[in-house]
Amino acid sequence: MITIDGLTRRYGDFTAVDDVSFTARPGRVTGFLGPNGAGKSTTMRVLVGLTPAGAGTATVRGRRYADLPNPGREVGVLLDASAQHAGRTGREILGVAAHTMGLPKRRVEEMLELVSLSPAESRRRVRHYSLGMRQRLGIATALLGDPDVLVLDEPANGLDPAGIRWMRDLLRDFADRGGTVLLSSHLLHEIEVVADDLVVIGHGRIVARGTKAELLAAAGTLVRSTARAELARALGASGITHTDHGPDALRADADPGLVGEVALAAGIALHELRPADGAGLEEMFLELTADTQREGAVA
Numbered sequence: 001m002i003t004i005d006g007l008t009r010r011y012g013d014f015t016a017v018d019d020v021s022f023t024a025r026p027g028r029v030t031g032f033l034g035p036n037g038a039g040k041s042t043t044m045r046v047l048v049g050l051t052p053a054g055a056g057t058a059t060v061r062g063r064r065y066a067d068l069p070n071p072g073r074e075v076g077v078l079l080d081a082s083a084q085h086a087g088r089t090g091r092e093i094l095g096v097a098a099h100t101m102g103l104p105k106r107r108v109e110e111m112l113e114l115v116s117l118s119p120a121e122s123r124r125r126v127r128h129y130s131l132g133m134r135q136r137l138g139i140a141t142a143l144l145g146d147p148d149v150l151v152l153d154e155p156a157n158g159l160d161p162a163g164i165r166w167m168r169d170l171l172r173d174f175a176d177r178g179g180t181v182l183l184s185s186h187l188l189h190e191i192e193v194v195a196d197d198l199v200v201i202g203h204g205r206i207v208a209r210g211t212k213a214e215l216l217a218a219a220g221t222l223v224r225s226t227a228r229a230e231l232a233r234a235l236g237a238s239g240i241t242h243t244d245h246g247p248d249a250l251r252a253d254a255d256p257g258l259v260g261e262v263a264l265a266a267g268i269a270l271h272e273l274r275p276a277d278g279a280g281l282e283e284m285f286l287e288l289t290a291d292t293q294r295e296g297a298v299a
């Protein structure tokens with residue numbers, strides 16, 4: 001269990017993380033979503049003791065990371081895959097980490113196999129690794145100590161589609177075996193597929209949090225019709241709020257059955273009618289962060 005409670009972190013006058021509270025629970029993948037500069041990395045850095053909190057706390061099973069006797073055995077961390085020592089080979093990096101954690105050498109081989117780094121690749125210096133290979137090495141390092149909590153900042157960065165699928169399966173399996181996963185990303189579709197719980201942050205503040213099912217249920221109904229203007233009027237007359245979704249569709253704040261009935265009563269043909277969750281977390285994410293993202297923001 002990860003608990004972030006009233007966490008605030010300022011840099012001078014600028015508040016990067018502002019009174020943030022959430023939990024990441026065992027057996028669940030918690031997706032930490034937000035636009036660039038929202039405060040995800042800062043929150044994670046405080047959690048793993050790389051930067052101090054200004055106020056509030058960030059703990060793993062009730063203890064601060066700095067107070068864990070052998071943190072690598074309890075919390076696997078991947079924050080910046082490019083921060084690994086470029087002059088060492090992947091195998092050396094894992095070997096040093098295994099030694100520090102008091103783990104047997106065979107654990108290194110097991111991890112290399114798990115993340116599909118070949119023997120030849122593992123003997124290459126990290127400066128010659130692709131970004132995807134660095135991510136795989138970072139995951140191997142995070143899993144080395146067999147922790148039951150994972151803290152991963154944008155782990156899908158640089159992975160190809162097969163690598164993204166591999167990562168998703170690995171995290172799912174880790175959580176299904178009772179592990180806690182906190183995963184940050186701005187790759188919304190990736191998070192939508194893998195996360196059970198979501199925490200959305202914008203400008204350092206939490207703007208939404210809950211289970212994925214709860215947050216998607218709030219997304220309403222996607223309805224497509226060539227008579228969009230008439231449909232909008234009919235929905236409005238029935239007291240159903242709605243927003244435009246592309247040239248011939250609307251997202252209505254009501255369930256599909258009710259939207260269908262309103263359309264039928266108004267004699268409007270529908271070309272599509274379905275829960276808006278297929279329209280994706282993206283719409284929700286953009287709505288929730290509309291006043292906190294850079295594009296179109298008024299300075």
Ligand SMILES: Nc1ncnc2c1ncn2[C@@H]1O[C@H](COP(=O)(O)OP(=O)(O)OP(=O)(O)O)[C@@H](O)[C@H]1O
Pocket residue numbers: 011014016034035036037038039040041042043186
């Ligand atoms: N050491 C620092 N000094 C000053 N400002 C900082 C420092 N670290 C982070 N910030 C600022 O805090 C804000 C939050 O940054 P953070 O890296 O946590 O965002 P993020 O959500 O992880 O973004 P991204 O998705 O782009 O990685 C940004 O405006 C950033 O410039």
